[in-house]
Amino acid sequence: xxxxxxxxxxxxxxxxxxxxxxxxxxxxxxxxxxxxxxxxxxxxxxxxxxxxxxxxxxxxxxxxxxxxxxxxxxxxxxxxxxxxxxxxxxxxxxxxxxxxxxxxxxxxxxxxxxxxxxxxxxxxxxxxxxxxxxxxxxxxxxxxxxxxxxxxxxxxxxxxxxxxxxxxxxxxxxxxxxxxxxxxxxxxxxxxxxxxxxxxxxxxxxxxxxxxxxxxxxxxxxxxxxxxxxxxxxxxxxxxxxxxxxxxxxxxxxxxxxxxxxxxxxxxxxxxxxxxxxxxxxxxxxxxxxxxxxxxxxxxxxxxxxxxxxxxxxxxxxxxxx
Amino acid sequence: xxxxxxxxxxxxxxxxxxxxxxxxxxxxxxxxxxxxxxxxxxxxxxxxxxxxxxxxxxxxxxxxxxxxxxxxxxxxxxxxxxxxxxxxxxxxxxxxxxxxxxxxxxxxxxxxxxxxxxxxxxxxxxxxxxxxxxxxxxxxxxxxxxxxxxxxxxxxxxxxxxxxxxxxxxxxxxxxxxxxxxxxxxxxxxxxxxxxxxxxxxxxxxxxxxxxxxxxxxxxxxxxxxxxxxxxxxxxxxxxxxxxxxxxxxxxxxxxxxxxxxxxxxxxxxxxxxxxxxxxxxxxxxxxxxxxxxxx
Numbered sequence: 001x002x003x004x005x006x007x008x009x010x011x012x013x014x015x016x017x018x019x020x021x022x023x024x025x026x027x028x029x030x031x032x033x034x035x036x037x038x039x040x041x042x043x044x045x046x047x048x049x050x051x052x053x054x055x056x057x058x059x060x061x062x063x064x065x066x067x068x069x070x071x072x073x074x075x076x077x078x079x080x081x082x083x084x085x086x087x088x089x090x091x092x093x094x095x096x097x098x099x100x101x102x103x104x105x106x107x108x109x110x111x112x113x114x115x116x117x118x119x120x121x122x123x124x125x126x127x128x129x130x131x132x133x134x135x136x137x138x139x140x141x142x143x144x145x146x147x148x149x150x151x152x153x154x155x156x157x158x159x160x161x162x163x164x165x166x167x168x169x170x171x172x173x174x175x176x177x178x179x180x181x182x183x184x185x186x187x188x189x190x191x192x193x194x195x196x197x198x199x200x201x202x203x204x205x206x207x208x209x210x211x212x213x214x215x216x217x218x219x220x221x222x223x224x225x226x227x228x229x230x231x232x233x234x235x236x237x238x239x240x241x242x243x244x245x246x247x248x249x250x251x252x253x254x255x256x257x258x259x260x261x262x263x264x265x266x267x268x269x270x271x272x273x274x275x276x277x278x279x280x281x282x283x284x285x286x287x288x289x290x291x292x293x294x295x296x297x298x299x300x301x302x303x304x305x306x307x308x309x310x311x312x313x314x315x316x317x318x319x320x321x322x
Numbered sequence: 323x324x325x326x327x328x329x330x331x332x333x334x335x336x337x338x339x340x341x342x343x344x345x346x347x348x349x350x351x352x353x354x355x356x357x358x359x360x361x362x363x364x365x366x367x368x369x370x371x372x373x374x375x376x377x378x379x380x381x382x383x384x385x386x387x388x389x390x391x392x393x394x395x396x397x398x399x400x401x402x403x404x405x406x407x408x409x410x411x412x413x414x415x416x417x418x419x420x421x422x423x424x425x426x427x428x429x430x431x432x433x434x435x436x437x438x439x440x441x442x443x444x445x446x447x448x449x450x451x452x453x454x455x456x457x458x459x460x461x462x463x464x465x466x467x468x469x470x471x472x473x474x475x476x477x478x479x480x481x482x483x484x485x486x487x488x489x490x491x492x493x494x495x496x497x498x499x500x501x502x503x504x505x506x507x508x509x510x511x512x513x514x515x516x517x518x519x520x521x522x523x524x525x526x527x528x529x530x531x532x533x534x535x536x537x538x539x540x541x542x543x544x545x546x547x548x549x550x551x552x553x554x555x556x557x558x559x560x561x562x563x564x565x566x567x568x569x570x571x572x573x574x575x576x577x578x579x580x581x582x583x584x585x586x587x588x589x590x591x592x593x594x595x596x597x598x599x600x601x602x603x604x605x606x607x608x609x610x611x612x613x614x615x616x617x618x
Contacts, residue, residue, distance in 0.1 A: 219402050220432040220490075224446035224497065225422035234445070238436045315436050315477040 031098070038097035045089035054085035062282050064090060096285045101292065104285035114277075121274060125293065128259055128270035131187060135194025135262070136255045143202035144244065150203065151210020152236055164203050172197035172258055176265040185266035193265060197258035202251055209243045210236065242313040249305050256298055329585040334568045342566055345549060348378040349413075351500055351533045352399065357408035359394055368394050370558035372408075376533055376550075378500075383536045383544040383551045387594050391559030392537045396503050399535065400426045413500055422446065425494030429506040431486045433478040439489050440465055440474040446497035464492040467526065484515040488522065495530065504536045508543070517575065520546060524573060541590045545583055546573055553593045562593045 007018065014022070037044045048070040053059035056073045065073075067089075074084050096104075108121040119127065149156040172193050179189030213236060221235040263272035271290055278286035334342070352375060359369040368391040376382045384392045397403045399410055401420040410417045412424060425446075433442050440461050447457035465474050468488040470481075478486055487507055494502055508516045520543060527534055538544050544551050548567050555562040568582040577583050 214430070214432075216428050216430050216432045217434060219400075219420075220426070220428060220434075221445070222402065222420040223400055223422075223424065223426040223503075224493070225420075225449040230449065235434065238434070241436075313436075315479065 034095070035098055037091060038095065041089045044091050047090045047092050048087035049090035050085060050087045052086045055080075055082035056085045059085050064092060064094075094284045096288055100285045101288045104283070105289040105292065108274075108278075108286050108289050114281075119269075119273075121290075124270050124274040125297075128263065128272070129297070131190045131262060131270060132194060132252075132255050132259055134187075135191045135258075136198055136252060138191065139195045139198040139202055139255075140248070143199050144206055147203045147206025148210050148232075148237065148240070150207035151213075151240075152232065157207065161204065161207065164200050168200035168204065173261040173265075176261070180266045187269075189265045190262040190269070193262035194255050194258050197261075198251055198255050201254065202247075205247050205251065206244060209247055210240050212243070213239045242309065242316055245305075245309050245313070249302055249309075252305075253298065253302070256294070329581040331565065331568060331582065331585040331589045333582070334566065335570060335582075337570050338566075338568050341571065342549070345377050345380055348380075350375045351378050351380070351413060352376040352535070353409075353411040354399070355409040355411070357395075357398065357410065358406045359391065359398060359403070360406055361394075367558045369398075370560055372554075372559065372561055374552055374561065374564060376535065378533060379531060381527060381534045381536065381547055381549045383538060383548040384554060385538060385541065385544045385551055385590065385594070386554030386559070386562070387556045388539065390554040390556040392539075392554055393505055394559070395554070396426075396505050396535060396537050399501075400424055400503050402426075422450065422497050423500045424503055425497065425499035425501070426503040426505070427487065427490050427494055427507040429509045431478065431483065431490070431510075433486055433489055433493070435478050438475050438477055439470060439481070442478070442489055443493045443496050446493060450497060461492075461496055464496045465489070468492045468522070482515070483511050484519055487511070487519060491523070491526065495526070495532070499532070501533045501535060504534065506537050506539070509538075516543075521575075523547065528572070541587050541594075542578060544590070545569060545586050546575075546578070551586075551590070553590065555593070563589075565589065 007014075013019075046067060047064045048067055050059050050061055050063045050065065050070075053061060053063075054074075055077055059065070059073070065087075070085070070087060077084055111121070113120055146156070146160065150160055151157070175196055176189065176193060179192040183189045183192055217239055218231060218235055221231050226234060259270070260272050263270045264276075268276060271294060275287050275290045278284075278290065354375070355373050357369055357372040358367060360367040368389075372395065384395055386392050394403065398405055399412075399417070401417050401424070412421075417424075433439075434445065437445065440458060443461035443464050444454075444457040447460060448454070452460075462471070462474060465471055468491060470485060470488060470492075473481060473485065478489070481489070490507070491502075508519050511519060523534075524547060534547075536544070536547060545567055546569075551565045551567060553562045553565060554560065565586065567586055569577055569580065569586070
């Protein structure tokens with residue numbers, strides 16, 4: 001008897017409808033969870049966030065205290081006839097409610113910087129993007145050709161890969177101080193950190209992708225009269241291009257993870273500066289808004305790249321509809 | 323059965339005999355002299371002292387048990403592996419690496435997936451220095467010869483396995499090589515497509531001036547296609563016998579059941595699976611349990 005594919009079949013594509021529902025749930029579940037613990041106060045609000053400290057000596061605005069302590073202190077104050085402290089139930093992780101984050105996402109673009117000369121939110125964001133861009137591009141300009149050479153010729157593999165393999169274990173942030181000493185306190189050391197974090201992985205990943213090209217394609221090219229360099233240009237590079245493109249999408253994600261480290265090297269800048277600044281002022285809504293926007297930029301850019309990849313490599317099996 | 327047993331595969335009809343006499347007067351295309359090849363010294367040589375010649379427009383097959391080095395042989399001739407000792411001479415020139423006078427069709431699908439059918443066929447022509455329009459024109463002729471003119475702008479992933487191999491054949495032939503080397507080219511195809519491809523290949527071969535060297539492990543295929551069959555034995559790979567196929571041309575599938583065909587097949591079987599002196603290992607038959615009996 002034919003069985004309709006269930007929800008848990010191993011390595012079988014799911015029905016389109018099921019797939020769409022799951023993709024939506026993938027985002028809906030965390031958002032709903034967030035809403036639940038924000039709006040359903042009985043679920044997880046063991047603390048009181050102080051709005052006005054009243055006459056309780058050690059209470060401060062925005063402070064989180066346990067409910068028990070809050071009511072006990074107010075009880076004491078009441079008997080003395082002084083001003084009461086006020087507050088609202090809150091969770092212990094400074095997680096603001098969704099609507100507050102969304103409002104502050106809008107506000108953070110509109111709020112002018114506190115001090116003159118400091119960047120606006122969008123300027124910080126743009127600065128971060130340029131740092132990533134330059135670090136990643138510089139790494140790719142050297143890393144991709146080197147990776148392809150390592151994957152093609154044993155000469156380069158044996159000469160270059162062992163050292164690269166060693167170097168990639170050195171965490172990029174340890175070069176922060178050195179980078180500042182050499183490149184100054186501006187964007188130079190930041191770009192260098194992204195470069196170091198990306199480059200060594202990139203060489204190895206690209207070399208491996210190159211080695212995975214079916215050797216019989218290369219042999220077919222040889223028997224058709226292609227010389228070494230022609231082979232590189234007409235068989236190896238076009239053959240690995242779609243996989244290199246996929247590698248680059250993954251590597252770009254890694255580059256983002258080095259951003260935060262890069263941005264505290266030298267003078268703090270970009271989105272990291274913004275987040276630290278807002279955390280100092282205890283504007284946690286702004287902090288969450290900034291974190292959220294990093295995710296959105298990452299997801300959107302990856303989706304755009306995936307779409308472009310499908311257009312560029314339309315000759316691949318899974319892209320052509322028969 | 324008795325008729326087959328009586329028939330000697332060395333008996334040739336007048337027509338076949340005349341064909342072989344003519345064939346051997348043609349120029350020698352391939353000359354293999356004392357060829358040796360070892361990959362792993364522990365396992366011993368894969369080919370040892372192999373010598374033979376093939377002629378212009380001859381269709382030769384190489385057949386043998388697995389591990390006899392038939393694939394290695396064709397890869398050596400193609401120049402894809404280095405020779406340990408001995409010589410391979412193609413049209414009077416000793417080979418040194420791959421060359422465009424030797425085309426090759428592989429077992430796997432080796433069309434360039436980022437090129438269309440016609441662009442794939444153009445590949446070798448472009449390497450010869452032909453201009454794009456020139457290469458395209460002759461490539462289209464070849465695409466027509468293998469009957470895929472409807473698919474000239476399709477990508478390999480849109481074609482069936484048989485179609486892909488037809489394009490691969492066109493691609494190798496487009497540069498006018500002297501020899502076409504084929505390493506189990508139909509091995510991955512289903513039986514029906516395979517039979518069609520065999521007739522296709524014979525038709526193409528009949529119409530152009532080319533020597534074919536065909537690797538296969540299918541006895542019927544070897545007999546059906548070849549003038550001569552080089553039988554290799556394993557460990558080490560040496561020539562067991564070179565058989566002149568006594569089947570008349572043009573070939574057709576009905577000939578599969580002629581006495582000369584069957585006698586040749588019988589001889590090949592003897593050569594490839596010689597009756598060993600050691601008794602064959604018996605497969606133990608395990609009796610099914612009671613529970614298993616319910617199934618039947």
